[in-house]
Amino acid sequence: MMKKHLGSFISLKVLKENYRSIIDEYKIDTLHIHLPYYIDDQNPYYADKTLIPKSITYDEYKENVKFVRELKDYGFKIYIAYPVFVSHEGINERSELLARTLFGKVYSFRVCPTNKKIIERIIGDIRTIIDIYDIDGIILDYIRFESPMAGFENFFMCFCDNCLKEMERKGFNPKRIVSDVSKFIDLLHTEDFVKSFINNKGLAVVDILEIYDNYPGLFEWFRFKKEHIEEIVKMLTRIMKNDGGRNFIVGANLLSPWWSLIAGQSYSSFSRIVDIIEPMLYADWMQWEGLTAVKEFSSISGLSRDLLTNFYFVILGLAYFSGLKSFDEVRLSSLGVESINYSMNKINIWNVGGAKIWPVLMVNPLDFIHKFLNERLSNKSTMNKEFLLESVRILKENNADGLVFFMFDRGDKEALKEAAKVWFE
Numbered sequence: 001m002m003k004k005h006l007g008s009f010i011s012l013k014v015l016k017e018n019y020r021s022i023i024d025e026y027k028i029d030t031l032h033i034h035l036p037y038y039i040d041d042q043n044p045y046y047a048d049k050t051l052i053p054k055s056i057t058y059d060e061y062k063e064n065v066k067f068v069r070e071l072k073d074y075g076f077k078i079y080i081a082y083p084v085f086v087s088h089e090g091i092n093e094r095s096e097l098l099a100r101t102l103f104g105k106v107y108s109f110r111v112c113p114t115n116k117k118i119i120e121r122i123i124g125d126i127r128t129i130i131d132i133y134d135i136d137g138i139i140l141d142y143i144r145f146e147s148p149m150a151g152f153e154n155f156f157m158c159f160c161d162n163c164l165k166e167m168e169r170k171g172f173n174p175k176r177i178v179s180d181v182s183k184f185i186d187l188l189h190t191e192d193f194v195k196s197f198i199n200n201k202g203l204a205v206v207d208i209l210e211i212y213d214n215y216p217g218l219f220e221w222f223r224f225k226k227e228h229i230e231e232i233v234k235m236l237t238r239i240m241k242n243d244g245g246r247n248f249i250v251g252a253n254l255l256s257p258w259w260s261l262i263a264g265q266s267y268s269s270f271s272r273i274v275d276i277i278e279p280m281l282y283a284d285w286m287q288w289e290g291l292t293a294v295k296e297f298s299s300i301s302g303l304s305r306d307l308l309t310n311f312y313f314v315i316l317g318l319a320y321f322s323g324l325k326s327f328d329e330v331r332l333s334s335l336g337v338e339s340i341n342y343s344m345n346k347i348n349i350w351n352v353g354g355a356k357i358w359p360v361l362m363v364n365p366l367d368f369i370h371k372f373l374n375e376r377l378s379n380k381s382t383m384n385k386e387f388l389l390e391s392v393r394i395l396k397e398n399n400a401d402g403l404v405f406f407m408f409d410r411g412d413k414e415a416l417k418e419a420a421k422v423w424f425e
């Protein structure tokens, strides 16, 4: 049997305190870390010098190289988590590089995913990391379009001139996309339309065909997002395998199956390209992901938050196993562990390329004010040790190849030890 792996996102600070215990006591063999850039005058990767990331000093860099060596010598595999389409420092002021919504607004938390300069910067970052650190792989994070958690308007990105041209280049009709997506948003304002799905307890084939018939551009938009992300993943993977060597591992974090395609991430596409897929199976975020869009659209449309929350639970399929919940119930709870099982069933079917599946589990109680939602989110009523252990059992039953904790620093340490025991027993 193949060796099972246990990974975790973990900070350098915690590793520096006592990395030996991470393997010895917690059995974690694969680290997901961030390492700072060191950029010297010889770095050839950034055509636009204004986009070069901030560099640490040479001495700090040498320290990091030494520390990475030490970790590897102790037996760890080192993967760098690299956030792809986020607004890195130095970019968030430059509106020409940022995403633009369907409504013409600049959205400063995300970059334009088709912008040449942005893509050059991403490639530069990745090649630099591979050059300067002796690592085993890179896990692509945020390699997607926006999710509804950023708000209703921000979800509809990117519609800048460059993206419209890119749609055309890929064989889509940008005019039809803009017009149909806009018309569909108008339709969403209709209470009867929204209610019909809740009353019918789901989306029937006839509903989907009817929407496709009237708004083909809506489907083209999702298709465009999926194809673009697929193209970028292919291109970055080729570069990483070329620079890092054939054994260099390429992985990607994907939104849970309920949300992935909405943001342009196709499990089947990714499974044909990358070595490891890391589905973020967070039982809380799986149900929270639509809340900001609901709150914002409720104030635009006058439809109630509860109605709109029910709507996304039904059309996404969450209602099948969790029933309907109000806006506040969603915000202050999480899905049950069965959501992990349902997710893995889908992922195993979608894994046509035979990628390794390493689900990521949330390991700590959360209770905070979300910056986009501007309301409290809490998983405290459900997130406990039993929940974590049961999730691990379900992943084992579903033949997951690896398991990743998000994230070690904040997890209940006794629960993590027991989870490792369940995972390896």
Ligand SMILES: [Zn+2]
Binding pocket: 099, 100, 112, 113, 114, 115, 158, 159, 160, 161, 162, 163
């Ligand atoms: Zn764009």
